[in-house]
Amino acid sequence: MATIEKRERKGGTVYMVDIRIAGVPRQKKTFQRLTDAKIWAAKTETAIRNGEIKNVVRTAKRKALSDVIERYEREVLPNLAKTTQRAAQTYLGYWKRELGAHALSYITPELIDERMEKLATAPDGRAKPKEKDGKEISPAPKPKSRKTLKHYRDTLAVLFNHAHTWGWIGSNPLDGVNKITGIRDQRDRYLDxxxxxxxxxxxxxxxxxxxxxxxxxxxxxxxxxxxxxxxxxxxxxxxxxxxxxxxxxxxxxxxxxxxxxxxxxxxxxxxxxxxxxxxxxxxxxxxxxxxxxxxxxxxxxxxxxxxxxxxxxxxxxxxxxxxxxxxxxxxxxxxxxxxxxxxxxxxxxxxxxxxxxxxxxxxxxxxxxxxxxxx
Structure with a gap:
């Protein structure tokens, strides 16, 4: 919760903003105008809640997805088969890039939907070039298969299950995401x-x-x-x-x-x-x-x-x-x-x-x- 304190100094009046949110490092800043102080306080509180301030999220007791991934890589992944480890690194890397800085409590089914939709429409870069008449021909980019998308979705589900086991979250946001493909069925819903x-x-x-x-x-x-x-x-x-x-x-x-x-x-x-x-x-x-x-x-x-x-x-x-x-x-x-x-x-x-x-x-x-x- 942000508090704003008015103080008199030699150079004039200043307003000191002090933001204290449970589990998050204290945020402080001084302004010469009350309006600026209020705006900064509101924006900073929103950024903290949305996981947009990376250095805050990573040090907070309110864990970020990157914290889950790092602990999973440290404690769980080494016990899996080597082939499973290699495949998992690809999926873990994607989620770390896309949602790693987000606080766990602010990762919603809608946010996961957006990232899965982005993944579903991105070309699959694994296709290898072919030769024809001695020339190398690059294949046309193809979207990822349903099976591949399921692997990404299942990996994220495993991460949230561990986060729940560790007491970091109360519910799994993957409960609201299609369990077969990892994305909700493509909607054609429009108003008549x-x-x-x-x-x-x-x-x-x-x-x-x-x-x-x-x-x-x-x-x-x-x-x-x-x-x-x-x-x-x-x-x-x-x-x-x-x-x-x-x-x-x-x-x-x-x-x-x-x-x-x-x-x-x-x-x-x-x-x-x-x-x-x-x-x-x-x-x-x-x-x-x-x-x-x-x-x-x-x-x-x-x-x-x-x-x-x-x-x-x-x-x-x-x-x-x-x-x-x-x-x-x-x-x-x-x-x-x-x-x-x-x-x-x-x-x-x-x-x-x-x-x-x-x-x-x-x-x-x-x-x-x-x-x-x-x-």
Whole structure:
């Protein structure tokens, strides 16, 4: 928990932030402005909880996945067969790179899903070049097999089982991840017309007045929840009708269009955000587009979202499925896979091929138009 102490010094007033969280090394910093002190405190607390401060996570009693892997390599791996050890090093290395710095208590099924999805669509580099007519030919990159993905998933399950045995965690996040492939079945879940109307109405009438513009943002742009909630006012250019997403899954900055209904909503919403900051923190450098009540960080919409789902009667639907809905609607309106991939921020077409069948009618129309013109 962060405390801020006001102190008078020869050079003037300063504010000392002191963050003490159980099992985590103490964090301290001094500021000349109270606003800066509050913002730093909020960001640092969030970073600690998310496992983003590596030097803190690794020395904390709240263990990181890297701590589990290192103990497993030290105490368990040497007792396994040599062939098993060699294979395990590959899987352990992947998890150490991807999630090693994360605190165990903040590794969720959704986070594991993302990493498994990334793994599933990455080329398998084990294929060896072949010779033809005396020339070496590199094989086309192939996705990893279901069997290989299962090995990665099972290795992570073993790590969490040991962490549980050692008393480091209370529950295994792998319980929420498909046990056969290591990834949840690829979802094509999107809202039909009735579901969309019901869910949007529930969001519009929610006690959380920010839920509706957030959901409209997701449905209009295909942006991920983390990308939307990571936006600040500096990232939004209403004159040009663009929002710049900086904290994206693939690490690359991309922009999304703000048009129509979303544009109208954000005009009013941004005015409210600015009024709120001007009253409480007029000098704040960081102004979240969707701030929480104290304005020091982005809002958490989990409870409001669950309430809206219950109110609307929409079943088996996650916020991330808004992204699938956007892609599906685009495909049904005739957008090509390249256009959908660009909108959603995918580097390859692999992740958007699932929507190809939805654009069949549009392709038929193009083919009929071509036939009429050339034959």
């Amino acid at each position: 017309d009735d579901e969309r109307k019901a869910l949007l109405e529930a969001c519009r009438t929610s006690e959380n007045h920010q839920l509706y513009p957030i959901v409209i943002f997701g449905l209009s742009t295909g942006a991920r929840k983390s990308e939307i909630l990571g936006l600040t006012l500096r990232d939004v250019d209403m004159a040009r009708g663009l929002a710049v997403l900086r904290d994206t899954k693939n690490g690359e900055t991309r922009s999304v269009p703000i048009v129509g209904h979303l544009h109208e909503l954000l005009k009013e919403h941004i005015q409210w955000v600015n009024d709120s900051y001007n009253k409480k923190y007029p000098e704040a450098e960081t102004r979240w587009l969707f701030p929480r009540r104290d304005l020091l960080a982005a809002i958490d919409i989990r409870a409001a979202w669950e309430n809206a789902l219950e109110e609307s009667g929409v079943k088996d639907f996650r916020f991330h499925d808004l992204r699938h809905s956007t892609a599906s609607y685009l495909a049904m309106q005739g957008a090509g896979l390249l256009e959908i991939a660009d909108m959603l921020g995918h580097k390859t077409l692999q992740m958007v091929k699932r929507y190809a069948h939805l654009s069949g009618d549009h392709k038929r129309g193009l083919a009929e138009k071509l036939d009429a013109n050339i034959f």
